[in-house]
Amino acid sequence: MYIPSNIQNHDDQKPELPSERLQLEWVYGCRGRDSRCHLRALQSGEVIYFTACVIVLCHVTRGTQRHFLRHTDCIRCLAVHPDGVRVASGQTAGVDKDGKPMVYIWDSCTLLILHQIGLGFFERGVGCLAFSTADSGSFLCVVDDSNEHVLSVWDTVRGSKIAETKCTNEPVLCVAFNPVDSGNIVTVGKSHVHFWTWSGVTLTKKQGIFGKYKKPRYVQCLLFDRTGDVLTGDSEGQILTWGRSAADTRTLGRGAKDTYQIVRHTRAHDGSVLSLCALRGGSVVSSGGKDRRLVLWSETLSQIKEREIPEQFGAVRSIAEGSGGELLVGTTKNALLSGSLELGFTPIIQGHTDELWGLATHPSQNIFLTCGHDKQLCVWNGNEHTLSWGCVLEDPGLCADFHPSGRVACVGLTTGRWMVLDMLSRCTLSVHSDGNEQLSVVRYSTDGNFLAVGSHDNVIYIYNTGQRDRSRDSSQEERDSSQEEGDSPHLESDGSMNRYESRDREWATYTCVLGYHVFGVWPEGSDGTDINSLARSRGLSLVSVADDFCKVHLFRYPCNKPKAPSHVYSGHGSHVTNVRFTHDDSHLISLGGKDASIFQWRVVGGGSMPRSQSLSSSSSLDAAP
Incomplete structure (x- = not known):
């Protein structure tokens, strides 16, 4: 790595923590695919459930969440x-x-x-x-x-x-x-x-x-x-x-x-009976796996009524009665629904069901896109904390990026195929294939005229979409192949310039996990695979890192000192696969890998943390005992 000519290397300068912190604002999804007792109601009117290492206390009518971490x-x-x-x-x-x-x-x-x-x-x-x-x-x-x-x-x-x-x-x-x-x-x-x-x-x-x-x-x-x-x-x-x-007493003994x-x-059901819930009035609700039916029974188990849950949500794994008599159900596809057998059910929380890797944030709105091994592509509204829309991909999705206009997005798949989707019509505009190995990264240039596709065949494919490339003086592309454990991501030139000559290049975005500006994020003794994703804020003051140890880090940018300190945040129960700042740096999105969780963190300024945050999260320097 070559030191940029405009940076003076002050070896005696102590690296500092950023004054900003992260506060967990919203958790998307719940663990219903393999957990039976994951949903209950509280006296406060909140419904309580969990995913990864987080217990969520969600007030459905107020649209709020609290978190036990x-x-x-x-x-x-x-x-x-x-x-x-x-x-x-x-x-x-x-x-x-x-x-x-x-x-x-x-x-x-x-x-x-x-x-x-x-x-x-x-x-x-x-x-x-x-x-x-x-x-x-x-x-x-x-x-x-x-x-x-x-x-x-x-x-x-x-x-x-x-x-x-x-x-x-x-x-x-x-x-x-x-x-x-x-x-x-x-x-x-x-x-x-x-x-x-x-x-x-x-x-x-x-x-x-x-x-x-x-x-x-x-x-x-x-x-x-x-x-x-x-x-x-x-x-x-x-x-x-x-x-x-x-x-x-002959078999049990006296007493x-x-x-x-x-x-x-x-x-009761075709297939398994997955859950039973006794209602306050004395009746009982059961749920079936194969038939996805909710059935209401009298106290003597005479059937009163039933309702089939739509296939998109899966079967009901857990049932609770809400404070207003509504039924709250958690499903095998990690969704939380609210409603009744008479009127049906609407989703409150939705999520992915398998390992997540792909993440992209919208260039001008609080919207982000995720995709993963469950072949689901989901577009989320970060303001409303809801799933705006989703579709099923033909193959698992590993990476994604929005066009600078925000009107289209590109998604890379495990098979070497990539597709361009229209965000308004939700239609597929085109499908292409580069090699037969998985794609690790897709990136549009800042003006949208070029698309770079990075593959595990060690080739970057660059497509002309009508404008210029991604770096600010349009002569290089950034490659980040950190999506697979065992790879060591690095910066490559296009052959016309070497690394020394490009040391002063200004990058419009920075997601490469190796480089002079970010080498301080690496832990001592790392084998080069511990960091899965890195994102620099648009304001050039912060860098966030997703690691293999279930942690999200927040560093000061540039982070060019060894052993740089960071605020460390827990909650994911698996390797954290991706992090991205939203368009205005107000939030950070992080993805859990095998726990299939999506966390939305609010970036808060320096000074004392809100009390709710101090009770439910920790950093490496000020963790509660």
């Missing part, structure tokens, strides 16, 4: 205390050095942690958990993801463990306390229903017997109805009612409490 790895489950305020949330161990399975019990009003439990006790992750209700939520039951799926009971006031036992070698998918007797606990999972009697430090198991009914491959959900019976939904499309019967047997079989 204390988890260090991906969240797997949550439960709401009977008071509608306290929350318990559990995470996986993950791959991050700080990621260890644990449960936080915290206050949803203040976002303050009340207890951290299970650190060093839980193995691999926390699979499911539930508060007791008979005694005002004094206890929390947790099942971890160890080989034995250990079942444990905790005191929610002291944060101490009371009892534990090995549950089963098979996956456990759901747990619940009897609402009128905390001494009875039920767990369900692969081919089993277990009824537990808890007394003091002892947990005793009684296995549910299916008898004449077909034993399902999975029992996926459960609830207690008003009579105290247990309802389970399974992979055979059945709702089984397990009624209470007198204890058999055993009541046990359960199947008293009713209800054929």
Whole structure:
């Protein structure tokens, strides 16, 4: 790297942090594709759900979000205390050095942690958990993801463990306390229903017997109805009612409490029953996987009405009743819907369902475009926090860029094909192919007359669209091939000039992760693959970096000192694949890779941070203890 002639290298100058910070404003999507207990309602009127390492508290009518950001790895489950305020949330161990399975019990009003439990006790992750209700939520039951799926009971006031036992070698998918007797606990999972009697430090198991009914491959959900019976939904499309019967002291021993047997079989859905929800009026709502139906049942499980969820949203994975009686549903395609069986459902939150890489921000509006391995192309309104429109690509999308006019956008695919889309008509204007390897980057020049297409075949293809190239004096193109782990991105000339002669070149945009102006962003000892994306602000004062360690960084620009300090922000649960500033530098968009999450950060000025931010995010220098 050659030092630009207009920069004096002051070795004694200490690199500084930027005065600006990032504040998480909005999270797009929720984790519904593989999480069963990810959606609940709070006393505040907010709906609570999670994605990646973030728990979102969304007020649907006000259109606001708050965020709990204390988890260090991906969240797997949550439960709401009977008071509608306290929350318990559990995470996986993950791959991050700080990621260890644990449960936080915290206050949803203040976002303050009340207890951290299970650190060093839980193995691999926390699979499911539930508060007791008979005694005002004094206890929390947790099942971890160890080989034995250990079942444990905790005191929610002291944060101490009371009892534990090995549950089963098979996956456990759901747990619940009897609402009128905390001494009875039920767990369900692969081919089993277990009824537990808890007394003091002892947990005793009684296995549910299916008898004449077909034993399902999975029992996926459960609830207690008003009579105290247990309802389970399974992979055979059945709702089984397990009624209470007198204890058999010959098999359970003296002092055993009541046990359960199947008293009713209800054929509910084609395919799996994914979720069950008891409504305040006593009726029950179930959701099906294959048929995507929501069905309302009476207390005696007579069908009242049903509604099919549109295919674009997927099946319903989780159901909650809102404060106004509306139904809130989280789907397998990571969407959150609100509505009723009578009037239908509208999306509140939508998201991608697979690994994300492609990101482009509009040149003059708070609009951005994303694409990924799920073959979905989505155009988002950053002001309204909504999906403006989307379409299905023929192949996974890896990169994108807006034309300077904002009227069209180019999207590069994994197959070497790229396409140009009209943003108004939403039609495909043209499709081209360069080689048969994946495309890493597409860029329009600042005046829109050239399009550069960077491929994994180590060739940059430049198309004449009627104007000039991307650098301000129109003689070079910037190449960024950092979209694939193992590549070391670099700046290449077009052959007419060498790097020394181009050291003073002014770049209209800067997304190349190597260069004199940004070499300070690299961590010491890096192998050259740790940074996936870099973006300089339009105002030339900031540079943001997306890394392999689930972090978003904010540096001062230029960042040309080793070990430059940065504000570091957590929340993504996977490698962060892309970052871009919006047209006016008011926001930064970041993409999670395998967690399929999209974060919209507000860029705030120097000085003290807002209290809500100090409670829900951290930097490398001022992280809360």
